[in-house]
Amino acid sequence: MNVVIVLPTYNERESIESTINGIEEVIPKIKKHKFSILVVDDNSPDGTSEVVKQISKKFKNVFLLSGEKKGLGWAYIRGFKYAMKNMKADVLFEMDADGQHDPKILPNFMEKIDAGFDYVIGARYIPGGSVPKEWGTHRKLVSYFGNLFARFVLWRFDLTDFTTGYKASRVKGFLDSIDLDNLLSYKFAYKIHLLIEFTQRRAKIIEIPLKFGLREKQHSKASINTFFEQLRVVLILRYRLSKRFINVCIVGAIGASIQFFGYFGLKAIFANFTGVTIFGSYISEKGFFNLIATEIAIVTNFFINNFWTFKDSKITKFTAVLKKLPQFNILVCGSLVIQFLVLEIGTRVTGIDTHFFDFVLISFGILLGLIYNFFVYKKIIWRVKK
Numbered sequence: 001m002n003v004v005i006v007l008p009t010y011n012e013r014e015s016i017e018s019t020i021n022g023i024e025e026v027i028p029k030i031k032k033h034k035f036s037i038l039v040v041d042d043n044s045p046d047g048t049s050e051v052v053k054q055i056s057k058k059f060k061n062v063f064l065l066s067g068e069k070k071g072l073g074w075a076y077i078r079g080f081k082y083a084m085k086n087m088k089a090d091v092l093f094e095m096d097a098d099g100q101h102d103p104k105i106l107p108n109f110m111e112k113i114d115a116g117f118d119y120v121i122g123a124r125y126i127p128g129g130s131v132p133k134e135w136g137t138h139r140k141l142v143s144y145f146g147n148l149f150a151r152f153v154l155w156r157f158d159l160t161d162f163t164t165g166y167k168a169s170r171v172k173g174f175l176d177s178i179d180l181d182n183l184l185s186y187k188f189a190y191k192i193h194l195l196i197e198f199t200q201r202r203a204k205i206i207e208i209p210l211k212f213g214l215r216e217k218q219h220s221k222a223s224i225n226t227f228f229e230q231l232r233v234v235l236i237l238r239y240r241l242s243k244r245f246i247n248v249c250i251v252g253a254i255g256a257s258i259q260f261f262g263y264f265g266l267k268a269i270f271a272n273f274t275g276v277t278i279f280g281s282y283i284s285e286k287g288f289f290n291l292i293a294t295e296i297a298i299v300t301n302f303f304i305n306n307f308w309t310f311k312d313s314k315i316t317k318f319t320a321v322l323k324k325l326p327q328f329n330i331l332v333c334g335s336l337v338i339q340f341l342v343l344e345i346g347t348r349v350t351g352i353d354t355h356f357f358d359f360v361l362i363s364f365g366i367l368l369g370l371i372y373n374f375f376v377y378k379k380i381i382w383r384v385k386k
Contacts, residue, residue, distance in 0.1 A: 001090035004083040007097040008075035013046040022103040040079040042069035073190030101166040109168040118203035122166030128209025189233040247309040255297040262293030310382035335369035
């Protein structure tokens, strides 16, 4: 595979040479892959680019991409886009040029890529990983609890390090399918957005231990603004991830309103109707009107969800609609069963029979029913395209 290591630099004159030398010592040990190093320099005033130009005379696999300083994330994205288009990269590495990321573990990353993983993360908070003991208590706490916050809010307990900068990404079907021009951040928090984009594409992700080092010559680039930027990105991502479920709830409320008004509308229009016998069973006017109103609500829900909630997986063919609509009808009954069971079991187990407790049980049943509907819609009716 064609592997490109992207090194963003800004005033890294004193560390860039040792970083590249370290990489060049390791990559000959990694067989079957061709490695290139792309230094993305943000017009460093200390002359970093001149050092890189000299290094490229020694190592023919070292390339320089210069540009305007717009933040760490934008430097990486600029490098990714260039490497994918001009260098035909199959795998892209994110790696700092300041000595914090040890080149000696590059083979560990590639072993996982060769094993079929799509996103390999150098993690500081798993066994074998660590942060520098020289870090102050404040920085350690901010880093650890910032990642813990991301795990809980984004509901990804299988991952521990959302803000690490040492990663390997598979390009085809993953990095090349992400809208890199519209990330939520082009500073440090771009890492969190990219990670969630990979999870949304069902990438095979694995963390490997990373002993995070100290910067060789410069002070840390992180700041309190970095922390709040990460919180902002995490919260926006949580909203986006929940947006489909919120839409399902809204459509459910619309369906309930249609059922309610449909029932009373039919009852008012057909006031003289006294019921009907179907297959030898008598159905009262109330039951029959409710059945019709419920079916109208179900059909309406199907089409609103199809054209709004799940528009990215919209069912367009008429034959497919005819197939999915009866399936939708049947599966939605599961939500009604859940609501019935919650009310019945809750009443029998507690022995409480009050209007308020009925309201609590019905509300809980509706919530469980909505969750059921959401997963049924997503996994069966509309298989969401990643």
